[in-house]
Amino acid sequence: QKEVEQNSGPLSVPEGAIASLNCTYSDRVSQSFFWYRQYSGKSPELIMSIYSNGDKEDGRFTAQLNKASQYVSLLIRDSQPSDSATYLCAVSSGSARQLTFGSGTQLTVLP
């Protein structure tokens, strides 16, 4: 059974701070890793994908992958109240690269 674990939170950070979201996965052959943002009542929106070990930066977002430790994280710099949402970690495997999702971390950025 493939598993993706996230801290459910809720996680609260003050505006302007760095928010750190973590995820571990059980399937060692997983190749692709994703972070989705989901606002209440909306569908998931892809914000980051990462395929190789190390860091990947996109604006205020940095994804970090460590395949040896089976760990992926998302850092949000200069957090804004508009970043308040649930963040879903997803791991890809299988013939059609189907995703297994974590349960999500609810982030609140306090003004």
Next chain:
Amino acid sequence: DVKVTQSSRYLVKRTGEKVFLECVQDMDHENMFWYRQDPGLGLRLIYFSYDVKMKEKGDIPEGYSVSREKKERFSLILESASTNQTSMYLCASASGSGVVDEQFFGPGTRLTVL
């Protein structure tokens, strides 16, 4: 931009009815997926398709079937709706080629079965 559309945002059906949920993508993607999302259970894969007329069961296929007659359209069918199928249903598509396999989601259909 990838656009994935779903036929309804909200749907109310009665127990025992046959329900069709439609999903259309406009990016010529090979792979399409149906998920349901429930509080405390997260997103769970129901069925997926990697080609026209091809389908594979996901983690929770019981009570559902799918149809993919055209590349851009993937339908989820509830043969006889039950109250435990009340949920948010999400469709996604992915290119299916190369290393990049990002999935893009439609807006979702919130189904209530009475």
